[in-house]
Amino acid sequence: MTVTPEIAEITSQAELREMIGAPVPRAITKERVVLHDRDKEWLSLSPFCLIATAGADGTCDVSPKGDPPGFTLVLDDTTIVIPDRPGNRRVDSFLNILENPHIGLIYLIPGRTETLRVNGRARLVRDAPFFDQLTVKNHRPRLAVIVDIEQIFFHCAKAFLRSGLWNPETWDPDALPSHAEIVSSMPETTESLAELQRYYGPEYANKLYVQPERLPLSTD
Numbered sequence: 001m002t003v004t005p006e007i008a009e010i011t012s013q014a015e016l017r018e019m020i021g022a023p024v025p026r027a028i029t030k031e032r033v034v035l036h037d038r039d040k041e042w043l044s045l046s047p048f049c050l051i052a053t054a055g056a057d058g059t060c061d062v063s064p065k066g067d068p069p070g071f072t073l074v075l076d077d078t079t080i081v082i083p084d085r086p087g088n089r090r091v092d093s094f095l096n097i098l099e100n101p102h103i104g105l106i107y108l109i110p111g112r113t114e115t116l117r118v119n120g121r122a123r124l125v126r127d128a129p130f131f132d133q134l135t136v137k138n139h140r141p142r143l144a145v146i147v148d149i150e151q152i153f154f155h156c157a158k159a160f161l162r163s164g165l166w167n168p169e170t171w172d173p174d175a176l177p178s179h180a181e182i183v184s185s186m187p188e189t190t191e192s193l194a195e196l197q198r199y200y201g202p203e204y205a206n207k208l209y210v211q212p213e214r215l216p217l218s219t220d
Contacts, residue, residue, distance in 0.1 A: 030153045034077045039152055042116045043080065044070045045109055051082070051145075052104035053096035053122070061092040072107070073133055078149045080118070083134035083141035086211040094143070097122045103147055106155070111166050113157030120150040139209035 010016050032039075048066040055061075065071075065082060073081040082105075084094075097103065103122040106115050123146045134141050164170040176182065180196035183189055191199075 032152050033150060035074065035080075035149065035152065039116060040074050042107060042109065042154075043072050043074060046107040046116070047071065047110070049082070049105050049107045051093050052106075053093045054100055054102065055096045056099040059096075061096055063093045067136055071134075071136070073130060075130065075146070080147050080149065081128075081130060081134070082145045082147065083131075083136075084143040084145070085136075085139065085141065085209065086207075093145075094124055097124055097145065103145075105147065113160035113166065115155045115160075116152070117155050118147065118149055118152045120147045122147050137209045139211075142211075 010019070047069045048064065049072065051063045051065055053061050053063075065085075067083070067085065071083065073083075075081055101121040101123065103120060105118040107118070108115055125144050125146055126142065128144070131140055131144065134144060160166065177185075178197070178200070180193060180200045183200075184191075184193040184196050189196075
């Protein structure tokens, strides 16, 4: 990337702190290393999280994970488990974990403007005694991520309040073309728009826990 004279880049921690200032004490002291009962309650009600990982070369990835509320299993006060479900088989997060175990998680509850943040170290497992507890709609996961917690805390609501994320008055899902139309416009797509519309139509939700023998579309 070429930096032009008009761009004032920050290049040191000292420069950043001079501009932003020090964090308020509460922002530091709220960190924990052991799950509190309120953390466990939040996890039991959360149906969605974002998983951040990075490879050995520093290449980053953020992947969404969603299931019925409570899909993350609490093994003990410092360990949680996230089941894998059928997907597009890119497994970017898993490949990163094999190279670099550091992981960051953000757990959401619809309608709540706060989030629960968890940082730690991850391991991939292909079976364990608790896998039966991770079964949803007769789908027992083939893989799961064990996270050994190193840091956990609740994050404030400002980002959600600024964005109006949960305010239905701000929603406009039809401002963009349908997903089938978006995928159809990509240069690598080989399927027709009609095929994509069938694939991403009402039956798509019936395939969430089905592991196909092969991917039905080259673009999924």
